Amino acid sequence: MTTALACGLPTLPSVVSPPMSHTPPPTHADMRACVRTELADLTAQGRLRVRPVIDSPDGRVIQLRAEGGRRKLVNWASNDYLGCANRRPVKNAASRELRRFGAGAGAARLLAGGLAVHRRLELRLARWLGTADALLTTTGFQANLAAVVALAGDPEDVVLLDRGCHASTYDGARLSAGTLLRFRHNDVEDLARQLERTAGARRRIVCVESVYSMDGDEAPVAAIHHLCRERGALLVVDEAHALGVLGPAGRGLCAEAGVVPDLLIGTCGKSFGSQGGFLAGDQELIELAVNRARSFIYSTAAVPAAIGAVLGALELLEANPGWPAELCAHAVALRAALRTAGWQVPEGRTPIIPLIVGSEDAALALALALREAGHHAPAIRPPTVPEGSCRLRLTLTLAHTEADRRRLVAALTLLKPAI
Numbered sequence: 001m002t003t004a005l006a007c008g009l010p011t012l013p014s015v016v017s018p019p020m021s022h023t024p025p026p027t028h029a030d031m032r033a034c035v036r037t038e039l040a041d042l043t044a045q046g047r048l049r050v051r052p053v054i055d056s057p058d059g060r061v062i063q064l065r066a067e068g069g070r071r072k073l074v075n076w077a078s079n080d081y082l083g084c085a086n087r088r089p090v091k092n093a094a095s096r097e098l099r100r101f102g103a104g105a106g107a108a109r110l111l112a113g114g115l116a117v118h119r120r121l122e123l124r125l126a127r128w129l130g131t132a133d134a135l136l137t138t139t140g141f142q143a144n145l146a147a148v149v150a151l152a153g154d155p156e157d158v159v160l161l162d163r164g165c166h167a168s169t170y171d172g173a174r175l176s177a178g179t180l181l182r183f184r185h186n187d188v189e190d191l192a193r194q195l196e197r198t199a200g201a202r203r204r205i206v207c208v209e210s211v212y213s214m215d216g217d218e219a220p221v222a223a224i225h226h227l228c229r230e231r232g233a234l235l236v237v238d239e240a241h242a243l244g245v246l247g248p249a250g251r252g253l254c255a256e257a258g259v260v261p262d263l264l265i266g267t268c269g270k271s272f273g274s275q276g277g278f279l280a281g282d283q284e285l286i287e288l289a290v291n292r293a294r295s296f297i298y299s300t301a302a303v304p305a306a307i308g309a310v311l312g313a314l315e316l317l318e319a320n321p322g323w324p325a326e327l328c329a330h331a332v333a334l335r336a337a338l339r340t341a342g343w344q345v346p347e348g349r350t351p352i353i354p355l356i357v358g359s360e361d362a363a364l365a366l367a368l369a370l371r372e373a374g375h376h377a378p379a380i381r382p383p384t385v386p387e388g389s390c391r392l393r394l395t396l397t398l399a400h401t402e403a404d405r406r407r408l409v410a411a412l413t414l415l416k417p418a419i
């Protein structure tokens, strides 16, 4: 017997045969004990995550709730690179759309939730990026799910991911109908080998980020684009950490390299200081995503205030085209100062600055010591980064002052001998 479900899948069997077993089936208490064991394992490994609480806006300085009360800390953990979340024109634009369209969209876009403000932002983003169209999703995570699921819709498709890709792209590949393959990080030759091996696939979809979220390094997008065109593969570039940061007036690394990927992915949660995600590309691929991307089709559209904030941030960015270069200049100077202080900081210009210390204990100890010195930069550990590469991930924003940067370097200079 089969049952139709409101999930976009045609039909599913209503009865799934359990595996044959001679032992009695586990009870509800057994299931809960199993959950407790999993949590106890995480605790024993020191990997049980908790949700920090901040009692202030996410700005340059935050009020973090910590043991012993609230701590006022300089915040080195925000991806709001241009400090847009707290700029008055951005907040005003958010409240304008909130007043005009209400607090929520009420439904998914294809059902009844498509408001004029959603379409306005799509067209604005497309114009800004020079693409034919764009498609909004409620988060950047959903945008990556949407792109990969839509493009790899057949078991004969292959999704080739850079090993450094974000969890959302991995999950998109796993949820898609295609086969997931990975190539070595930023290794164009390895990608070429894998494209050679998969020449018989119906579609090959190559997914990269232009700036990688944990290392802050840049992808060789021109070489990857050239290879994809030569071998007939589709290219998806996630510009989450490059929009507002790199390229002409912040239009990203692809724009800087003169590359037009098949789909460009963005998030509104970083440089635009708001929330949401989008795919930008030509009419055909956007239409495919509208019809196939389950994370778009089956999710309530973004709230009008969030969309308004992005419109406000885009206007600000267009009025201040020098902001991205200014941010990168500060990032280059901060990287150099940290190197002078004895830290091994990779060459680069992006505001994601990794301080790789190796072990989890070292990363946790460094984060704690920095907090005592008045700075917030949490330790990043597996599974977010590979074993042995635990780090502090410092993110610089335009909201930071010269004094903030100087004090951070001074604190890290004192802490270096202990690491």
Ligand SMILES: Cc1ncc(COP(=O)(O)O)c(C=O)c1O
Binding pocket: 139, 140, 141, 142, 144, 166, 168, 209, 213, 238, 240, 241, 267, 268, 269, 276, 277
């Ligand atoms: C590279 C990359 N892509 C996508 C996302 C997801 O974006 P969002 O936070 O808007 O869901 C992130 C966020 O961490 C990211 O770093």
